[in-house]
Amino acid sequence: MKKIILSVAMIAAVAAVAIGATTAFFSDTETSTGNTFTAGAIDLKIDSKCSYNDRQLGQCGEWGLKDLLPTGSQFFNFTDVKPGDKGENTISLHVTNNDAWGCVNIIPTKNDDVSSNEPELASPDAINTDSIFDGELAQNMQFKIWADTCDVLPAIPGDNIYQACDRLLTQGTGPITPTSYALATPATNNVFTGLLNDPLDGSLTRYLGVEWSIAPTVGNIIQTDNYQADISFYVEQSRNNPNFTCPPASVQLPNRLTLENETINPDGPWTIIPGDGIGGTLTWTDNAPTFAYTLNATGLQSGVSYSLIYYADGWPGNYPGAFIGAHTTDGSGAIVGATGNPDLGIDLPTLPDGNFAVGAKIWLVLSADYNSGNPSTGPMTAWNPSQYLFEGNVYIHYNDSNSL
Numbered sequence: 001m002k003k004i005i006l007s008v009a010m011i012a013a014v015a016a017v018a019i020g021a022t023t024a025f026f027s028d029t030e031t032s033t034g035n036t037f038t039a040g041a042i043d044l045k046i047d048s049k050c051s052y053n054d055r056q057l058g059q060c061g062e063w064g065l066k067d068l069l070p071t072g073s074q075f076f077n078f079t080d081v082k083p084g085d086k087g088e089n090t091i092s093l094h095v096t097n098n099d100a101w102g103c104v105n106i107i108p109t110k111n112d113d114v115s116s117n118e119p120e121l122a123s124p125d126a127i128n129t130d131s132i133f134d135g136e137l138a139q140n141m142q143f144k145i146w147a148d149t150c151d152v153l154p155a156i157p158g159d160n161i162y163q164a165c166d167r168l169l170t171q172g173t174g175p176i177t178p179t180s181y182a183l184a185t186p187a188t189n190n191v192f193t194g195l196l197n198d199p200l201d202g203s204l205t206r207y208l209g210v211e212w213s214i215a216p217t218v219g220n221i222i223q224t225d226n227y228q229a230d231i232s233f234y235v236e237q238s239r240n241n242p243n244f245t246c247p248p249a250s251v252q253l254p255n256r257l258t259l260e261n262e263t264i265n266p267d268g269p270w271t272i273i274p275g276d277g278i279g280g281t282l283t284w285t286d287n288a289p290t291f292a293y294t295l296n297a298t299g300l301q302s303g304v305s306y307s308l309i310y311y312a313d314g315w316p317g318n319y320p321g322a323f324i325g326a327h328t329t330d331g332s333g334a335i336v337g338a339t340g341n342p343d344l345g346i347d348l349p350t351l352p353d354g355n356f357a358v359g360a361k362i363w364l365v366l367s368a369d370y371n372s373g374n375p376s377t378g379p380m381t382a383w384n385p386s387q388y389l390f391e392g393n394v395y396i397h398y399n400d401s402n403s404l
Contacts, residue, residue, distance in 0.1 A: 043096045044235045048075055050089040051160065060087055065094060068233075075210065075231060083222075086213035090148060090160045093183075093206045093233065099199040100235040102183035103246035104208075108176050108357055110228040111138040123221040133354050134314070137225035138174035140218045145169040145181070147191040148207035158207035166209070167191055174212075174227055177357045178249035186242055199238035257282045257396055259297065259364055259389035272392055280335070280364060280389050282308070289402040290341045291348075295327060297335040297364060297389060304329055305367035308340070309378065313354030313361070316379030320350055323376035326367050348398040359395025363388055 046068055050060035061075040075089050095102070113135040116127045125136065148158050150165035169181055169191050183200065184190040190198040192206045200206060214222070236244055259280035262270040280297030295308060308324040311317040325340035348360035355361060369382035 044100075044233060045094045045096070046233065047092050047094075048089055049160065050075070050087065052078070052087040053085060060089060065092075076212070081214060083214050083218040084216040086211070088160055088212075089210045090158050091208045091210065092158060093200070093208065095200050095202050095206075095235055098202045099238045100202065101185050101238050101241065101244045102200050102233065102235045103180055103185070104183060105178065105180050105232045105234065105246075105249035106175050106229050107178045107232070107249055108138065108174070108227070108229045110226055111135045111174075111176050111357075112226045114224045114226050117223055119220040120223040123219055123223075125221045132313075133176065133357055135222075135225035135227065137222045137227040138176050140214060140222050141174045141227065142172070142213050142215070143174055144171040144209075144211040146209045148209040149192055158205075160209065162209055162211060167194060169208070175229070180246045180249035182246050184238075185244055185246060187245070200235065255284050255286050255396075257362060257394060258392050259362070260392040261299075261386070261388070262390050262392070264385055270390065270393065278389075282362060284398065286397075287399045287401055289400065290343045291324060291398060291400070292341045293324070293339065295325075295335055295338045295340070295364075297329075298333065300329045300333040300335070300389075301387065302329055302331050302333045306335070306364050307367040307370045307372055309363050309365060309370060309372075310344075310348055311361040311363045311378075311380070312349065312352075316381070318377045318379035319352050319354065320346065321378040322346060322348070323370070323372040323378065324362075326372065343402075344398075344400055347400050348396060355395055359397050361391045361395055363390055 044067075045065045047065040048061050048063055050062050052060045061073070061077065063073070066073075075091065076087070078085075078087075093102070110132045111134075112132045113125075116125065121127065126134075144162060146162055146169055147167040148160075148162075149167055150163040151157055152163070152165050155161065155163045155165065169183075182188040183192070183206075184198060186197045189196050190200070192200070234247060238244070259282060260272045261276070261278045262272055264270055276299065278299030280295065282293060282295050284291055284293040293308075297306075300306065305326055305328045307326045309317070310322040310324060312319040312321040322344050324342055324344070325338075327335045327338040329335055348362075349356045350360075353360065365380070365388045366382075366384060369380060369384055371378055371381050
């Protein structure tokens with residue numbers, strides 16, 4: 001009897017398992033496939049058309065829509081301008097895909113007297129110095145930059161002609177210090193629309209006109225002078241960016257400078273002598289009360305004292321100039337990991353340095369050729385350039401945070 005009851009219990013258990021395996025709850029599944037985030041883009045491209053003395057010539061920069069490159073993208077490239085000359089460029093800006101804030105920077109890199117011929121000296125003009133900012137051409141050129149927007153017939157946007165209904169961005173003589181102009185920012189009127197807090201429309205082409213001229217009355221004071229500048233455009237997304245401001249127009253570089261031995265060229269930029277194992281590097285801390293630096297150099301005379309200096313043009317470099325530090329080379333002619341932390345008491349550059357607009361020259365010279373006394377402003381007392389290291393035509397900026 002017990003066996004029969006046990007068998008019945010086992011059958012009931014098996015049946016319960018079978019019932020449990022075939023029972024299901026109500027359910028449903030919904031799937032969203034291919035979820036994707038794709039970043040938008042801002043791509044600024046620029047084209048240019050121009051005239052020179054009311055004619056179209058190859059000397060003025062003209063090209064179709066493109067990204068600007070270090071070569072082949074000069075809006076102006078004139079080698080023989082004279083009193084009475086004039087020209088114009090119309091620059092079109094294409095900000096594709098997204099609305100953007102925008103700025104244009106003009107950074108002068110040279111306003112050089114170059115040489116002093118007899119007619120120029122008689123104009124009268126001071127004799128040429130070794131400064132690249134001792135010329136008069138920039139001050140005797142007139143520039144006008146405007147948003148070429150007028151569409152009142154017969155005028156059309158981008159027609160190369162300044163009309164009373166166009167919007168003026170700036171006018172005056174050629175800038176000799178880095179200058180930034182707002183095209184559209186949250187805090188300024190859009191130069192193309194006149195509206196506040198109005199970004200550049202990513203679907204529209206905008207035109208800037210640039211007109212230059214030299215008055216017929218300027219005379220000989222500008223003979224042989226050379227004026228150069230870099231022009232850069234900057235755009236940044238406007239969406240979610242209510243505090244945008246134009247970045248400063250400067251030639252500020254990372255706080256690392258390569259020091260070079262160079263071939264002296266009295267008529268133009270000095271040329272670096274590459275691949276000879278002679279050179280150095282200088283790093284420093286910016287925006288500080290002292291000029292904390294590290295210096296490395298190789299290929300110099302062995303066991304000789306060298307002075308690191310701020311050379312302020314013109315000769316002999318004490319305009320005002322500064323002695324930074326002195327270091328002696330080892331037996332192999334190297335300076336390895338030398339450090340200093342002087343309180344210069346001035347920014348680099350400082351007026352009346354002839355290169356104030358672009359930065360400070362830093363040289364490593366023989367200590368015997370430099371007066372490092374008190375006050376420590378130099379000057380150079382001898383000239384043996386084959387024994388020096390120069391700034392490689394890259395000028396630095398240092399902000400002394402405790403200087404007046």
